[in-house]
Amino acid sequence: SLEDLITIHVTDLSGEEHQIAAPTDMNLNVMEAIRANEIPIKATCGGMAMCATCNCLVKSNHPLPEMSEDEEAMLDEAFVLDIDGSRLMCQIPVSDKIDGLQIQLGELTAE
Numbered sequence: 001s002l003e004d005l006i007t008i009h010v011t012d013l014s015g016e017e018h019q020i021a022a023p024t025d026m027n028l029n030v031m032e033a034i035r036a037n038e039i040p041i042k043a044t045c046g047g048m049a050m051c052a053t054c055n056c057l058v059k060s061n062h063p064l065p066e067m068s069e070d071e072e073a074m075l076d077e078a079f080v081l082d083i084d085g086s087r088l089m090c091q092i093p094v095s096d097k098i099d100g101l102q103i104q105l106g107e108l109t110a111e
Helices: 030-036 069-077
Strands: 005-011 017-023 055-058 086-088 101-105
Parallel strands (some): 005 101
Antiparallel strands (some): 005 017, 055 086
């Protein structure tokens, strides 16, 4: 139902903004929601916090879950350009708490 949908604003690497609807009742994370909307993202490890290809910059002030050590280590290793505010999209669950979330897809400086 529509009540179970939240909106996520995603700016892709070319600077284009997409507004996607994501269901809160399917245990998705932000990476999966974006992928389901066919916005091209790399998510090499499929959501295990084992790579940093789905890093993003969180632009809005939403209460997000604490970063795990794995996630922090991945962001460190990836030479993410702006570590403050960077998160792995696969580590952010889709829930009512993040309705209206604004993120910018992150660029990796190292492959």
